[in-house]
């Protein structure tokens with residue numbers, strides 16, 4: 001075997017790659033991060049992110065501390081009539097807010113929230129370690145599986161039955177059974193489909209919401225934060241930790257393939273031909289890129305190739321960034337409302353109709369959007385708009401469709417903020433295809449791949465690779481395509497590091 005330069009080579013310096021590298025280096029591994037872009041952070045970028053969950057105590061402890069300040073962000077469902085719903089995650093405030101429209105919705109929201117919170121905690125207990133591998137016939141895997149089963153059983157008979165009933169359910173049925181206010185229904189449905197290729201009437205959207213809640217303090221509308229000073233603060237904190245942990249980072253260095261010897265990854269080759277050798281390699285790239293580009297389809301057996309090919313990872317979210325020369329005003333909103341996530345998704349049917357168009361890769365004239373007002377590096381106001389159901393490879397291509405999408409988003413915002421157009425100084429549009437090219441994520445998907453029942457937990461990203469190991473010895477994965485998925489949690493990175501340490505100690 002060739003001489004190893006490093007214990008571990010991390011391909012990609014997204015936040016998960018940085019978390020993984022730091023935890024390994026703290027355990028005295030000699031680590032290098034090789035990042036394709038000119039800076040680290042990946043999708044952890046102010047242009048991409050609207051709001052984030054905070055890093056859990058487990059992740060922060062594994063890193064040995066992290067100095068980043070999170071500021072809570074509440075949520076407001078905008079209504080054309082000006083009767084907006086404002087939710088914070090605080091039960092009393094939210095009850096009062098909903099009760100101004102419907103007393104019964106307010107009471108049922110508290111019950112619904114408590115139930116969903118209990119279930120998301122149960123799901124969350126599965127997230128902090130790698131999923132068991134059932135066919136392994138290994139006692140620790142059997143024990144893990146038993147523990148997971150017990151966590152669900154400990155919900156009690158009534159809750160267990162309810163959990164089992166809800167797990168495959170669509171969110172629309174649940175919301176229509178519980179609430180009469182269509183704006184509230186639309187708001188909760190929005191957070192159940194965000195980032196996914198599902199509509200509110202698609203089975204599995206309840207589990208999507210639970211999953212999201214598990215990363216957001218087990219709350220539906222609490223647990224949303226902005227990073228004080230912008231997303232770079234988190235990247236900078238992880239990079240300075242890496243410097244402290246003596247990790248070497250090279251940027252503008254795209255890995256073209258893994259070097260394989262005797263059926264084992266022993267290093268990487270960069271696009272410029274440079275080779276770096278390591279005892280293990282871990283990829284922060286998405287699963288399709290990892291398998292097809294880094295490992296190489298010629299090194300995959302037919303079954304694995306088929307599974308990776310069928311892994312669903314077509315992005316559905318675009319970004320429109322509007323630079324403004326003044327603070328915008330929105331009908332019936334005060335300044336504190338402008339600090340919230342503002343969502344335009346007025347009903348379940350509105351969302352479903354948007355979803356139906358996206359199935360045929362068509363854009364909507366009245367899209368679903370989430371707005372977040374931020375400050376750019378020049379101190380100017382910037383409205384970050386997330387556009388849901390903007391298809392990867394949209395009909396007629398994004399070159400043609402881009403202006404149509406920008407115009408319909410601005411036209412829609414004008415209904416709520418009639419003067420907005422006058423303050424727009426600059427526009428930037430990022431389609432899922434742009435995410436693929438500029439951020440090196442095949443398909444441009446929020447989670448590097450759909451969060452759906454057949455791509456979750458022991459099946460994420462594909463059977464046989466759910467414990468952060470690929471089908472090639474010595475090659476691991478640590479990104480959002482691995483359990484438990486994407487968002488700014490750092491959990492895949494932490495779990496992957498723990499798995500690699502088991503294999504290399």
Ligand SMILES: Cc1cc2nc3c(=O)[nH]c(=O)nc-3n(C[C@H](O)[C@H](O)[C@H](O)COP(=O)(O)OP(=O)(O)OC[C@H]3O[C@@H](n4cnc5c(N)ncnc54)[C@H](O)[C@@H]3O)c2cc1C
Nearest residue numbers: 012014015016036042043050051255285479480486487488
């Ligand atoms: C449009 C959009 C909006 C989003 N909004 C939010 C939001 O508001 N809140 C939220 O919590 N989450 C949001 N997300 C999701 C979140 O950004 C991601 O899930 C998360 O950042 C993924 O982190 P990661 O470290 O796993 O991967 P990435 O951030 O994708 O990092 C992977 C890194 O690997 C590098 N890389 C890939 N291939 C190679 C190679 N061959 N050689 C070298 N380097 C390579 C890439 O350049 C990149 O830096 C959004 C995602 C999208 C697409």
